[in-house]
Amino acid sequence: METTTPNWLKKRADLSPERTALVFNNESWTFKEMYMMAEKSAGKIAGLLQKEKKRAAILLKNKPETIWFIHGLQLLGIQTVFLNSRLTAGELLFQIQDSEADLLIYDEDYSKTADDLNRLYAELQMISVKKLLEGPVSEPEIQKEFAFNEVCSIMYTSGTTGKPKGVLQTYGNHWWSASGSVLNIGLQENDSWLCTVPIFHISGFSILMRSVIYGIPVILMEKFDESAVNRLLKSGEVTIMSAVSSMLSRMLVELGEGNYHPHFRCMLVGGGPVPKPLLESCKERDIPVFQTYGMTETSSQIVTLSPEDSLRKLGSAGKSLFPSQIKIMREQKEAGANEEGEIFVKGPNVTLGYLKREEANRDSFKDGWFSTGDLGYKDEEGYVFILDRRSDLIISGGENVYPAEIEEVLLSHESVLEAGVTGIANPKWGQVPYGFIVAEKPVTEEEIISFCRERLAAFKVPQKIIQIEQMPRNGAGKLMRRHLTSLLT
């Protein structure tokens, strides 16, 4: 029997109408008010779409309206395609067309990108937030229930080869992600979750879902700003925060010798391991760091390490959350303790698969287990250590950067014969991409970088281009990206 629950925001507004749902700058909204805003937004959107339309893309900022629209789409039963605002028009176009989105809602600030998109794809129906809010309201037909197998959201992610793939996230996936987290860190009456990470990433969107499921406020910031964050964490208004390690370093520098309020009880740090000196500084200041491992395909965290283990199990991501499982496979068999292998995960928070990618889905799922492509091991106590993110993934300031995608652009330059990209440690961003090329004709670093800038989001553009004689390849001719680092002089 398929699981269904009442529509979450509607139910929450019925159960806790007067509790605070959202705080943004100096304004706040209760769940009842949030529901009214979402219902109104649903009415605005319903007027634009024909009945059979079922997918809308959003190119929005961390602002209250974004939350109204996301919930508005859910009230209508329309799937939301979350677009990363850092991408170029060309990159966005691919995701919009691939997802067959019927509508694009964009923030005024992205009008230039919207114009570019319009030039590239005139058939796409698009509307700015401002215009949408000024438009007429229809009577929306509200989805009273959520079926757990229904797709709620689509977020794009890349892989070893080829184009980005749309990860299908169901209502069930988001519910189970929230359940796994609450059984790990608990739920207190005074809880509130600070969201400074982008809502278009699963790290941000999952905070919105937890807020309505748990009945706790989201404290939303348009952008991460260490001094504003520190003020909040000192005030006692925030009890939980999601961060990546580069944010945490900047916060500690700004904090100096200070401390956070004792109400602050959970700093959830994802997007790669937290360096030991940083963990030690946090321990000195009694900052409770929960290291975590997760991905778009697991609807956020799937493995989390509790603070009491953070130094004892230095570098570990912890154990899989209650509803989930993790195993390490090596030569078709489950690896023993401390044996490296590929990380597989299973659980009701794991995606159904990629949109329209039969081959990728066949490759990724084995007997109900999802192959992450990441490498790691479990120690004798079962704690998971991540060795290498899949496909030599580079994580730069919390954004996933896929070498293959940049290599494709490099190779499209007429002077480039071979290309390889790898991540280089960087104090501010954690890692940044470096490009290595074997040139066919003479070409300068500036030429290549500006070529990339036209085609790639800023965070994907290689910081350096290094010309080499020969790409490091293994016997089978496969590029050994990890060996590129040793070619730096």
Add this chain to the structure above:
Amino acid sequence: METTTPNWLKKRADLSPERTALVFNNESWTFKEMYMMAEKSAGKIAGLLQKEKKRAAILLKNKPETIWFIHGLQLLGIQTVFLNSRLTAGELLFQIQDSEADLLIYDEDYSKTADDLNRLYAELQMISVKKLLEGPVSEPEIQKEFAFNEVCSIMYTSGTTGKPKGVLQTYGNHWWSASGSVLNIGLQENDSWLCTVPIFHISGFSILMRSVIYGIPVILMEKFDESAVNRLLKSGEVTIMSAVSSMLSRMLVELGEGNYHPHFRCMLVGGGPVPKPLLESCKERDIPVFQTYGMTETSSQIVTLSPEDSLRKLGSAGKSLFPSQIKIMREQKEAGANEEGEIFVKGPNVTLGYLKREEANRDSFKDGWFSTGDLGYKDEEGYVFILDRRSDLIISGGENVYPAEIEEVLLSHESVLEAGVTGIANPKWGQVPYGFIVAEKPVTEEEIISFCRERLAAFKVPQKIIQIEQMPRNGAGKLMRRHLTSLLT
């Protein structure tokens, strides 16, 4: 796609091996120890059963071994039939045969009942806890995962007519019940749940399930004892307790002018409405009462009222928990505010149905909604008020007593022509059953009562037998049980 999770106790023992799982008298066990005991119990049981056997009945007390056996059965994937130790051998026999249990595990203290059962049903394989623990251990084949559609437990409940019915409770039902509760009352690091209610009832068993899912200890008592409970609640060791109103009254009398420890944060009171003076006494003493409505078919609470509303919404059971829904139906339509009707519930915590009762299942489920048979209404704010438990259900000291079952016994007496049973308010038990008869031949009250005692559990035996001239019936000849009260002189 069917939901599965890791086996709960196994997973909990892996995630929080050193946390306390159970406290009983002066002993305690961690989750790791609980898992070891359960695994050992599974090994003992596995040796007794052939592979294809799938259901075991238990006639056990609130003791640690009971918990090991219940988890042991779950580790083996064997369904547990929970037998109420207050029933007579004849009543138990029906449930054992109806459920086709392959094995009965009973406590030494119930040896007499076991002997009676053996006389009545020689083919039944039965073993006492002591014998089982002395027996050999096999290597058990452990169920690593729980499928949410799989039946975990069966508990018997009666209705308007006929024999008791076995309620099928799946792993999913128990999970969702625990989820609904955690989203209502939260989860804190120091939480522990006091269990003085019988484990063979859903009120007790659901505490065991929450304990492994949440990772918090059960503080178990063999029997409810107000002074022992008050000592615990004053100590700060217990944060949550499940009770019925008659227990709560006895606790307050014993407590006198005292107070509980501020750590005690939730008194969940089910099994009928809490009288206003009792609520007021609780308020004076800052005892946080959560009134609740639920049944075996909803795997415990489905509607709960928070303490802040307990006096404002006096007599209300509250609103349905987050994953669930409730509606009032009147003449095939949803009733308006303050309109009485039949209570229907829906949610993933609601039973799949009754074992082998096609007709009852057809009658009870309408478009995914379960008809409780109870009457009630919602006020203008959506708070639910229960007017009458189904089929004039009598709740005596937390036990459900069904008039129809007692009437059947009364009618089987040769001197009785007509019979009617109703519940009469009682300061100690909340309600007790009274029997009304129209006699065919002269008969004494004592004769009838001793006749009932041989056939019914003690709590079902009418406290009084009143002889009347005529049964109150409506135009259609239906017995109006509620009118019986007015015939008392």
